Structure formats: C-alpha cells, structure tokens
Amino acid sequence: MHMADALLSPAVGTTLWAGTAAITGFASHRLKKQIDDRTIPLMGVLGAFIFASQMINFTIPGTGSSGHLGGGMILAVLLGPHAAFLVMASVLTVQALFFADGGLLALGCNVWNLGVYPCYLVYPFLYKPLAGGGKSPGRVLTASVVSAAVALQLGAFSVVLETLLSGKSELPFEAFLLLMQPIHLVIGIVEGFVTAGVINYVRTARPEILASMAASRPLGRDVQLRKVLATFAVLAVVTGGVLSWFASTHPDGLEWSIQRVTGSDSLPEAGQGIVSVLKRFQEKTAVLPDYSFAPAGNEAQKAEESPAWPMVDGGTSAAGIVGAAVVLGMVLLVGLGIRSFRGRNS
Template identity: 45%
Template sequence: MHMVNNLISPAVAGLMYSCSTAVAGYSIKKIKLENSPERTAMMGAAGAFVFAAQMVNFTIPGTGSSGHLCGGILLAALLGPYAAFLTMAGILLVQALLFADGGILALGCNIWNIAFYSCIVGGLFIWKPIMKGGVSKKRIIIASIIASIISLQLGAFSVALEALASGNSQLPFVDFISVIQPIHLAIGLVEGFITAGVLSFVYEARAELIWGGKREEEKKAKLSFNKLIAALSATAILTAGALSLAGSEYPDGLEWSISKITGSIEIESSSEFYKKLDSFQKAIAILPDYSLKNSDTAFGTSLSGIFGGAVVALSLIGGSSLINNSKKDSLIAG
C-alpha cells in the first residue's frame, strides 16, 4: 500500500505530513513517560523483522495480485501503539530514502495509511479492548485477524480519498474503492493469520511481552528476553536474506487496483515536478527497488534485505535511546 509521488498533490501531501508529524510528536511524548530498555531492544528487533517481512509478497489466489505483511498490529501488540507507530514510521522512512519504495512526497500519506490505522487505531481501539478480559491465545488470534482486516480497509479507503482530494482523474473514486477494498480484505485476512502465528509464538515463549491486558493465567517463560530478541533477529535475517527471494512476482494490492482501472500498474505524469522528484529519489537511494543499481541479481535483493533490516534496527534503537536520554536530562534539569 506504499503510495508513489504521482498519486498525490503537494497540498494533500503537506496536509498528511502535518497529520503524521503530529501523531509522531504525541507518540514521542507518550513514550517519554516510560523508560524501558526492553522496549528499546524490542523496537530494533521487531522493526527489523517487519521490514524483512514486508519484502515477502504472498500471492492472493485467483486474482493476479499479491500482498505483504503490514506489521502494524504485530508491532502494537509487542510495543504498545505509540512506540509501534514510531517504529513503523521509521521503517517507511528507510524504505523511501534508501530503497525508493514509496514516494518521498507521499511519505506522510504512507505513514498515516499504514502506521496510524494499524498501530494507533488497531492497537488502541481493537487490540486493547479485546485483550481487556485477559491475554490468551484465543484472544490473540481473534484480535489479530479483526484488527488486521479493519486497519487495512481503513488504509485502502484513505488511499482512495487522498487520490480523490489530489484531483487524480485517472482513478475515479467509486471505481477505485470497488477494487482496492476487496483485494485488501483478502490481504488483511492473510495478514491476520500471520500476525496471530507470530504473536502466539511470543505468547508461548514469553507471555508478559504481549501488550494490552492482564494474563488469564501465569505462564512460565520458555525463553529469556535476550533469547527471544535473538530469535526475532535471526528470523529477520533469514526472511530478508533468503525468503525475500521467493516472494510473489504479481503486483501488490495497490498496483493491481490501479492496473484494473488504468491498464497499467503505474500512473504516468507529464509534470516536470514529479519527474524531477522521482529522479532525485532514485539518485539518493542506495539500493533502488531493493536491488543493486543497474543489476537485477538475487544477491542484490538479499543484500537489500539484510542491510535495510540492520539500518532499521540501529536507527530505532538509537532513536529510542535518545528519547530515553532526553527524559533523563529533563529530570536532572528539573
């Protein structure tokens, strides 16, 4: 659901940048109230895992389309909604700058459509109420599926609204939602089961790490926190370096929806502004489209996954540490 620059007008882009920045600022304020070294490590490991998982597209049978894990509900269940939002925003920023995945102009839209709806709306208004009666494997499965479907439906609808507000006449609103909503319903269902599987593993390994409610029963931890972080990190490396090579070759849900209306997965623009912006983004990208420049080898894909995951992990750990240190400094100054 990563929107490209051509879909968005500068005015809509500016508005969505403002909205996403406001939520990011509020999220920083909220997590400053805590000082959790465990959360910092989990942000790095979970962020790298989600980055890697987003590289693996799965085919939606009978459609000619594919989807990939969004990861927002997974992050919210492990980190809480606010740290999850910042983690997802960091992932999307790295994808846009280093890999030209998602437009720079559309970054505010992508953060809103993907991170806000899944982490904040999905985490606070779906995940947390379901967990209120007690965290259990059954509730994890139910919450994962419901929250994934609803958050992706909201995100897909926002894509159509943003294109409409941008005056994109190539994507008539009614036609657009008639194709983008159903395909993301299917993607959301698959994401829900994947999310439930990962969180069920975490629940069995270390139940107290699941956010949002009390425990129905005391469960003895099967893995230490450090071993769980190592397991997530190793899975991220394996996913990014190897499983990413087996991803579906079909276009993702957004590209597929656009092709159903326009006949092409991309919307061409005659505007010099968009052409220059796209050229600039590709020029600064170290590994554009998750490959070596002027090469399409499997090594480039694996390298992109491992390198990107490492950048995401280090950036999130560094950012979380800065937030924690700024809180300590303010307490000392006070």
C-alpha cells in the first residue's frame, strides 16, 4: 500500500514532505538529547531487520495471498515512538530508492501513512493503554491486533485522501474506500498477530532484551498528549493552508474530487484569483501558449459544454500524437546512439 508518484500532485506531495520532514527533525532532535549511545547502531540494524524480514513471505490463511511484517507497530513497541519513527522513515526511504516502491515524491505520504500513525498516534493512545505493562501475552496480542489494524486503516484512508486530493484518479470516494479499507483490515489483523507473536517470542526466549530496550529509551513516558495534539494542530493548519491554496489554483484537483465525493455538479469558477494571475503570467512568459490554457474563445466555449474538461481540441492533440511519436523516436535514437558509441569506445 505505497502511495505512488504517478498518482500524486505536486501540492499534496510537497505538503506531506514538509510534514514528515518537520516530524523527522523533531524526532531527531528529541532522540539526540535523550538517547543511549547503544541505541544508535540498534536502530539502524533493526531497520535492516525489518527489511530482511519483509523478504520472507508467508501465506495468509484462507486467502492465498502473502503477508509479512509491516514494521511501524513492532518498532514502536520495541524502541518507543521517536526512534521507531526514524527507523520506519529510513526503511521507507530505502524502499523508495531501491524498489522505487512509491517513489521519492510520494515518500512524504508513505512516511506519514506508515510511520506517523503507528508511532505517534496508535502506539501512545491505543497500544500502551491496551497492552498495559506488556507482561501478559494475551493483552499484547489484543493490543497488537487492534493497533496494527487501526494504524493500517488510518494509512489506507490517507492513501485514499491523498489520491483524491491529487485528482489524477477517477475513482469515486466510496468505491475507493471500499477497495482499500477491507483488504487493509485483513492485512492489519495479520500484521497484528505477527507483531504480537514476535514480541511474545522474544519475551519468552530472552526476556532481558525487552527490558534493556525499554530501559535505554528516551526518558520513559513517551509522548505527551498535549505536545502531540499541538503538533498535529500545527500540521493540520499548514496542510489546510497549502491545500486551499492548491484548490484555488488547480481546478481539476481538489474541487474535482470534492465534486466526485459529494456528487454535486456545481463547479467553482475557474479563471479567477490566482489562476487568472498565473495564466496572464504564463501568457506573457511563454513563447507558445501552453495548450492547457488554449486561446480564450475556444476555452470558454469548451468550458460551457463540459466544465470539468481539459482544454484540448482535436487539432492540438493530433499534432500532439504525431509529436509524441517523433519525440519518443528521437529519444530512443539518442539513447541507442550513445550506447553504440560507448560500446565502440570501450
């Protein structure tokens, strides 16, 4: 369930990048002050552990599909929220680079969906109260299953929101939710079982490890509710600000998805405010007018017929297709040319 670059709009991508960058800075700052030196290599190696454990798949009973350890929840239980968040962020970064899983722009979204929720929301407010001291295997199991499921539901819901806000997909909100939430409920529950299983296994096999990990954590007490709420409030305001700016500049983005969601046909007036400013700016600066901002008359007419439409007309697109073929051919030739040149030289 990695959010992908191709579905993302720059506004959503950069907003979540900013959000996760802020949290990364916060977590590093916190840890630096409170961390036991010993934890630094431990965190890094546990990141590699999450990665390596994901290499092993098992069959989810009754479904035939495969599951593996998610990571965020178990890390939070073992390392506490700040360290777990940083490890999770590093795991996702390596996945984005080596697997192109999600991608670099979507990294912000993915760290948010799979790191922030389990570490900063679910762990302190759900897992800890449910698991209590963590001594009873039964409570650990309940807490893990509930927490992993809730964390993944939040994550999946955010993928839906991020995709819809980006406005590249036509999937209606309800259908998208129906597609995402149930499957991630199953995955989350399985992940919860695995998480509890590993924690309980470690507790039986080597009880001192969990104790020493807990002891080397930043001064106990984890996160304070007030600070978490304050951070979320600030981020919500920032996100809201950026998104509303985005909404006013990008007619086929947010409004489009809101329209899909609410089913109402009323469209906001494009061509006002920032849009028109940008358009004028673009007309002045561009050598050729960008064809999504085609000549005024044509655009107006089109816009009346089917308001949600991009401003494309047949002529432009025919030229576009011919051009695309020529461009791709040229690019391919350049690539092959360089390759044969290199081949001859080496």
